[in-house]
Amino acid sequence: MTTATHSSIQAMREATAPQQFTGQYLPLEQVTRPNLKTDEAAFYLNRRPQTLRTWAMRDGTGPIRPRRIGGLLAWSTSEVKALAGVAL
Numbered sequence: 001m002t003t004a005t006h007s008s009i010q011a012m013r014e015a016t017a018p019q020q021f022t023g024q025y026l027p028l029e030q031v032t033r034p035n036l037k038t039d040e041a042a043f044y045l046n047r048r049p050q051t052l053r054t055w056a057m058r059d060g061t062g063p064i065r066p067r068r069i070g071g072l073l074a075w076s077t078s079e080v081k082a083l084a085g086v087a088l
Contacts, residue, residue, distance in 0.1 A: 024043075025043050025044070029086055037074075041075035
């Protein structure tokens with residue numbers, strides 16, 4: 001099979017295949033849990049997790065605040081969606 005034929009077959013498969021999730025995180029629009037972990041919230045906000053931890057440590061320095069649940073940071077999904085500009 002030639003490279004051109006292989007490329008056109010691959011393009012046809014991608015065009016007709018149902019859209020599949022291939023990344024580590026779901027699109028933010030599909031997230032329904034009430035809270036996100038720090039790594040997840042950082043991914044959706046395009047920040048490093050350490051930035052969000054700094055926001056949590058210095059109350060009031062960041063645009064959103066986490067809840068502390070059993071020593072872990074829980075970031076409100078609705079607040080992350082609003083900050084990222086995703087419809088609720």
